[in-house]
Amino acid sequence: xxxxxxxxxxxxxxxxxxxxxxxxxxxxxxxxxxxxxxxxxxxxxxxxxxxxxxxxxxxxxxxxxxxxxxxxxxxxxxxxxxxxxxxxxxxxxxxxxxxxxxxxxxxxxxxxxxxxxxxxxxxxxxxxxxxxxxxxxxxxxxxxxxxxxxxxxxxxxxxxxxxxxxxxxxxxxxxxxxxxxxxxxxxxxxxxxxxxxxxxxxxxxxxxxxxxxxxxxxxxxxxxxxxxxxxxxxxxxxxxxxxxxxxxxxxxxxxxxxxxxxxxxxxxxx
Amino acid sequence: xxxxxxxxxxxxxxxxxxxxxxxxxxxxxxxxxxxxxxxxxxxxxxxxxxxxxxxxxxxxxxxxxxxxxxxxxxxxxxxxxxxxxxxxxxxxxxxxxxxxxxxxxxxxxxxxxxxxxxxxxxxxxxxxxxxxxxxxxxxxxxxxxxxxxxxxxxxxxxxxxxxxxxxxxxxxxxxxxxxxxxxxxxxxxxxxxxxxxxxxxxxxxxxxxxxxxxxxxxxxxxxxxxxxxxxxxxxxxxxxxxx
Numbered sequence: 001x002x003x004x005x006x007x008x009x010x011x012x013x014x015x016x017x018x019x020x021x022x023x024x025x026x027x028x029x030x031x032x033x034x035x036x037x038x039x040x041x042x043x044x045x046x047x048x049x050x051x052x053x054x055x056x057x058x059x060x061x062x063x064x065x066x067x068x069x070x071x072x073x074x075x076x077x078x079x080x081x082x083x084x085x086x087x088x089x090x091x092x093x094x095x096x097x098x099x100x101x102x103x104x105x106x107x108x109x110x111x112x113x114x115x116x117x118x119x120x121x122x123x124x125x126x127x128x129x130x131x132x133x134x135x136x137x138x139x140x141x142x143x144x145x146x147x148x149x150x151x152x153x154x155x156x157x158x159x160x161x162x163x164x165x166x167x168x169x170x171x172x173x174x175x176x177x178x179x180x181x182x183x184x185x186x187x188x189x190x191x192x193x194x195x196x197x198x199x200x201x202x203x204x205x206x207x208x209x210x211x212x213x214x215x216x217x218x219x220x221x222x223x224x225x226x227x228x229x230x231x232x233x234x235x236x237x238x239x240x241x242x243x244x245x246x247x248x249x250x251x252x253x254x255x256x257x258x259x260x261x262x263x264x265x266x267x268x269x270x
Numbered sequence: 271x272x273x274x275x276x277x278x279x280x281x282x283x284x285x286x287x288x289x290x291x292x293x294x295x296x297x298x299x300x301x302x303x304x305x306x307x308x309x310x311x312x313x314x315x316x317x318x319x320x321x322x323x324x325x326x327x328x329x330x331x332x333x334x335x336x337x338x339x340x341x342x343x344x345x346x347x348x349x350x351x352x353x354x355x356x357x358x359x360x361x362x363x364x365x366x367x368x369x370x371x372x373x374x375x376x377x378x379x380x381x382x383x384x385x386x387x388x389x390x391x392x393x394x395x396x397x398x399x400x401x402x403x404x405x406x407x408x409x410x411x412x413x414x415x416x417x418x419x420x421x422x423x424x425x426x427x428x429x430x431x432x433x434x435x436x437x438x439x440x441x442x443x444x445x446x447x448x449x450x451x452x453x454x455x456x457x458x459x460x461x462x463x464x465x466x467x468x469x470x471x472x473x474x475x476x477x478x479x480x481x482x483x484x485x486x487x488x489x490x491x492x493x494x495x496x497x498x499x500x501x502x503x504x505x506x507x508x509x510x511x512x513x
Contacts, residue, residue, distance in 0.1 A: 125417075151416050154434050158415030202434060202452075204413050 010152030012123030020120035026243030051224025064101030209242030325357030337368035
């Protein structure tokens with residue numbers, strides 16, 4: 001059974017692509033066959049974060065338009081077995097995506113025996129974002145601990161509950177998860193950021209994880225390596241926890257208090 | 271008495287409110303007497319009010335309605351008849367001849383409701399809409415989220431979870447919110463001054479009943495975050511803590 005995950009947020013710059021890359025990589029590291037698709041047509045980023053930007057020949061839109069077949073467009077990751085990237089087109093615009101086209105690609109991936117398809121949604125609530133979530137079975141809503149991001153996430157959760165394929169066809173609700181990113185325990189304690197409790201109270205969906213604000217994330221994207229592969233880093237470990245929880249494991253939250261973070265930076269010497 | 275539908279609609283902000291006048295007996299003389307009594311009891315009740323005449327309570331015995339006389343009688347009491355609801359073909363033809371709008375069907379609640387609390391659609395929308403279904407209460411088990419709008423047409427709205435910031439809940443009747451109200455809530459949307467809003471925690475962007483409203487800035491800070499009920503008393507919006 002193929003599971004389709006969408007990573008979405010409404011707001012831009014909160015860490016959707018970082019999350020898509022790390023979740024997809026983490027799932028593949030655990031022996032799953034995973035495809036991660038960049039739905040941000042025209043502003044592709046996932047290929048950079050995954051470090052495959054120099055190997056893109058055909059993209060998602062080429063496949064939809066029948067200009068290439070799926071196997072030509074899927075880029076196999078060289079580090080993790082079973083991980084494939086489908087890049088977005090840089091030259092086309094969002095209208096290049098159609099519901100039928102997306103459906104066809106997802107069906108083909110299912111037929112190919114993929115265990116997980118991770119859809120990296122563009123920001124906003126326009127067509128690209130709607131298509132990214134349309135066929136999802138589960139959604140990871142990424143939110144930063146600040147008011148505008150939480151409100152946009154709330155909007156996204158509402159759309160997931162009403163506009164998705166599952167919702168429209170009464171196939172049961174999409175399983176929703178909240179992933180808090182760029183969390184700074186120091187700033188939350190100082191009251192400069194929303195606390196995770198406040199976010200959960202408003203959004204009322206189960207917490208998949210809390211990713212601390214970390215230099216490792218920027219370093220990882222510069223290096224074209226999903227941050228989950230940097231297991232020395234707090235962010236990498238937090239993503240690893242999130243993947244474990246996604247697969248049903250019970251893991252306590254880490255990196256949630258200022259003291260703990262201090263301890264870790266001491267342990268790992270930053 | 272001056273009357274103008276513009277004045278009445280301005281009171282309602284986004285929603286235009288329309289009274290429904292249930293006609294049980296079309297005898298103009300008897301109506302005139304009853305109206306006079308009614309106005310004596312509550313002189314301001316019908317001041318400057320647009321009105322739709324509901325013909326459905328008319329018994330079979332009363333087939334003919336003298337619309338020009340009815341319109342002028344109600345006009346004398348400050349009521350402007352804009353159209354009719356229900357009625358048979360003959361009555362509706364007569365109403366059309368008197369230049370009254372024909373509403374497709376009887377909207378709102380059962381005829382057991384009091385005349386003065388009767389809900390009706392705003393004229394333009396109602397004219398274009400298909401026949402409205404019977405009164406429906408809506409129960410929401412999930413949070414109402416930013417960008418979502420829920421409207422309990424002709425009924426009450428019950429939300430078992432939160433109404434979040436950026437969400438809008440509207441009911442022609444009452445609104446019950448068991449979680450926090452952080453968004454906008456509008457009860458009595460089509461003209462019911464006795465509608466109320468209950469919420470588990472008051473943190474609203476806006477609350478409105480029958481067109482009267484308060485924004486977040488106008489809420490008493492002492493009530494914020496507390497369970498509260500919002501109602502209209504003596505044409506004033508009252509917000510009080512529950513329990």
